[in-house]
Amino acid sequence: MAKAPTKRDEILDTAERMIRTMGYNGFSTRGIAKVVGIKAASVHYYFPTKSDIGVAVTERYTERFLERLGDPTAFEGAHKKAIEHYVDAFRDALVQDGNVCLCAVLGAETGGLPTEVGGHARIFFERNLAWLKKALAASSRVSAKEAQAQAIHILAAVEGAMILSTSLGNDTVFNSVAGSLAQIADD
Amino acid sequence: MAKAPTKRDEILDTAERMIRTMGYNGFSTRGIAKVVGIKAASVHYYFPTKSDIGVAVTERYTERFLERLGDPTAFEGAHKKAIEHYVDAFRDALVQDGNVCLCAVLGAETGGLPTEVGGHARIFFERNLAWLKKALAASSRVSAKEAQAQAIHILAAVEGAMILSTSLGNDTVFNSVAGSLAQIADD
DNA sequence: GTCTATAATTTGATAGAC
DNA sequence: GTCTATCAAATTATAGAC
Numbered sequence: 001m002a003k004a005p006t007k008r009d010e011i012l013d014t015a016e017r018m019i020r021t022m023g024y025n026g027f028s029t030r031g032i033a034k035v036v037g038i039k040a041a042s043v044h045y046y047f048p049t050k051s052d053i054g055v056a057v058t059e060r061y062t063e064r065f066l067e068r069l070g071d072p073t074a075f076e077g078a079h080k081k082a083i084e085h086y087v088d089a090f091r092d093a094l095v096q097d098g099n100v101c102l103c104a105v106l107g108a109e110t111g112g113l114p115t116e117v118g119g120h121a122r123i124f125f126e127r128n129l130a131w132l133k134k135a136l137a138a139s140s141r142v143s144a145k146e147a148q149a150q151a152i153h154i155l156a157a158v159e160g161a162m163i164l165s166t167s168l169g170n171d172t173v174f175n176s177v178a179g180s181l182a183q184i185a186d187d
Numbered sequence: 188m189a190k191a192p193t194k195r196d197e198i199l200d201t202a203e204r205m206i207r208t209m210g211y212n213g214f215s216t217r218g219i220a221k222v223v224g225i226k227a228a229s230v231h232y233y234f235p236t237k238s239d240i241g242v243a244v245t246e247r248y249t250e251r252f253l254e255r256l257g258d259p260t261a262f263e264g265a266h267k268k269a270i271e272h273y274v275d276a277f278r279d280a281l282v283q284d285g286n287v288c289l290c291a292v293l294g295a296e297t298g299g300l301p302t303e304v305g306g307h308a309r310i311f312f313e314r315n316l317a318w319l320k321k322a323l324a325a326s327s328r329v330s331a332k333e334a335q336a337q338a339i340h341i342l343a344a345v346e347g348a349m350i351l352s353t354s355l356g357n358d359t360v361f362n363s364v365a366g367s368l369a370q371i372a373d374d
Numbered sequence: 375g376t377c378t379a380t381a382a383t384t385t386g387a388t389a390g391a392c
Numbered sequence: 393g394t395c396t397a398t399c400a401a402a403t404t405a406t407a408g409a410c
Contacts, residue, residue: 007393022299025212028385042394044387100295104347107354108287108295112209122354152351153362153367159341160291160347164339167294167309173339180340194375214402231405277389 008046010036016057020099024054024117054106054117061102061158062124065089072134072167079140080185086132087149087178090158094174104159128155140185154181195233203244207286210296211215211304238309241293241304248289249311259321260330266327267372270341273319274365281361287353291346304336314343327372341368 005013014035018027029050033040047053068089075082093101095142106121113121136142142150150176161177192200192314201222205214216237234240254262255276262269280288293308295349300308319338323329329337 021297023210023212023296025210026296026299031387038393039395040386041388041396045393048387050386074216079325100297103354104350105295107350108292109210109213110208110287110353112213118354122356125351125354127295130331149363149367152348153344156347156351156364157344159350160343160345162349163291163294163346164312164343165383166297167290167305167312169309174338176207176339180336181360216405217403225375226377227404228406232375235405237404299379 005102007036007038007042011043011046011053012057012060015053016061016102017097017099019054020055020097020102020105023105025109025112031054051114051117054114055120058106058117058120058124062120065124066127066131067102068092069131072131073138075135075139077139079136080136080182081141082180083181083185086135086154087158087181090162091174091178094162095171100162101159104162107159109161118136125155150184153179154184157181189226194225194229198230198233198240199244199247202240203248204284204286204288206241206244207284207289207292208270209290212296212299217239222341238301241301242307245289245293245304245307245311249307251313251348252280252311253314253318255279256318259318260324260325262322264326267369269322269326270368270372271365273322273341274345274368277349278361278365283354288346292347294346295350317354321338337371339354341371344368 014032015027018031029043030040033043033055033181036043043053044107047056059145069086072082075085090101093099103121106117107125110118110121129148129151132154133144133147136147136150137144157177158181161174164177165171165173198219201219202214204249205218209319216230217227219240220230223230230240234243256273259269262272280286290308290311294303296325297305297308316335316338319341320331320334323334323337327334344364345368348361351364352358352360
């Protein structure tokens with residue numbers, strides 16, 4: 001039997017959804033409270049400040065995402081499989097959740113974020129690049145330099161593809177980019 | 188002698204800079220007024236609503252960008268040159284202006300935008316894809332289908348690269364992606 | 375065109391009762 | 393833990409004087 005989500009979880013779920021559709025400056029404690037079915041003051045009981053919500057959402061998002069990615073060295077020799085596995089994680093975020101990557105949104109409005117929130121978005125990107133570099137190094141014979149460049153390229157393309165898909169209202173855009181990235185393995 | 192910018196232009200310049208750093212929900216009419224040196228009520232004289240500012244900024248941005256791109260059929264046989272020219276336009280936006288692409292920001296927060304503003308961001312993307320398709324079709328022997336996929340890939344990668352660069356505080360990230368994209372021509 | 379004044383609403387946050 | 397009540401500030405926008 002799945003544990004019922006705590007109020008705290010519901011707040012984070014709602015905040016994540018709102019940030020991913022409207023941005024950090026597009027949600028309010030009152031807006032969250034209304035959805036969760038409590039009062040704004042109760043939201044502040046769990047998270048003293050709005051920035052605390054942003055940080056908690058981003059940390060949870062990053063942990064979940066990297067957990068789902070799993071072991072980057074599990075793709076020995078299967079370069080293409082590694083990339084497909086990576087891209088699939090984002091596809092799920094886009095199609096299942098129906099939203100852009102949290103950190104694509106946060107990264108886009110970096111200048112309008114509390115410093116700590118922007119810092120945690122940055123950590124998401126850094127950890128993703130580290131995962132990709134390891135996965136590429138373990139699955140192909142590219143140099144460390146090439147692995148670095150490929151990692152940056154893949155992450156940038158996937159994040160951009162989610163934004164494009166959302167703005168154009170067309171998920172096939174994401175899949176088109178996913179297909180192109182799989183061919184990086186054919187170098 | 189360059190014409191002095193009108194007040195209207197100054198408002199749009201300031202709004203564009205603010206949206207590109209903080210997002211649409213991160214700027215206010217008062218914030219703009221303070222920078223321009225007038226009162227908020229005067230901003231509303233030029234643009235009745237905030238949404239009007241967003242639309243005007245996006246339209247102007249799109250026109251300028253496509254003007255700068257020029258003729259997409261000017262690269263006969265020079266596939267690589269076409270891509271480099273396209274990527275350079277974004278590099279200038281990132282390095283000279285010091286900001287992410289306006290529509291990367293707007294696209295990321297689509298769900299939090301007035302409908303018309305989101306619609307104009309979408310138009311930016313559509314016109315960019317159209318330009319790229321023409322440029323790729325005119326400069327190489329790829330099929331229409333391949334040109335479409337390559338166009339989407341290039342646009343997504345460039346937009347994502349700007350966000351990554353900003354969040355990581357590192358412009359070399361953009362240049363790395365730019366280098367990878369130039370190799371698409373080597374297929 | 376630019377201002378003052380102001381309205382109506384929203385926002386982030388706190389104090390204190392229950 | 394959740395509430396009511398409240399605050400101070402900010403926000404979008406309008407009316408009307410100059």
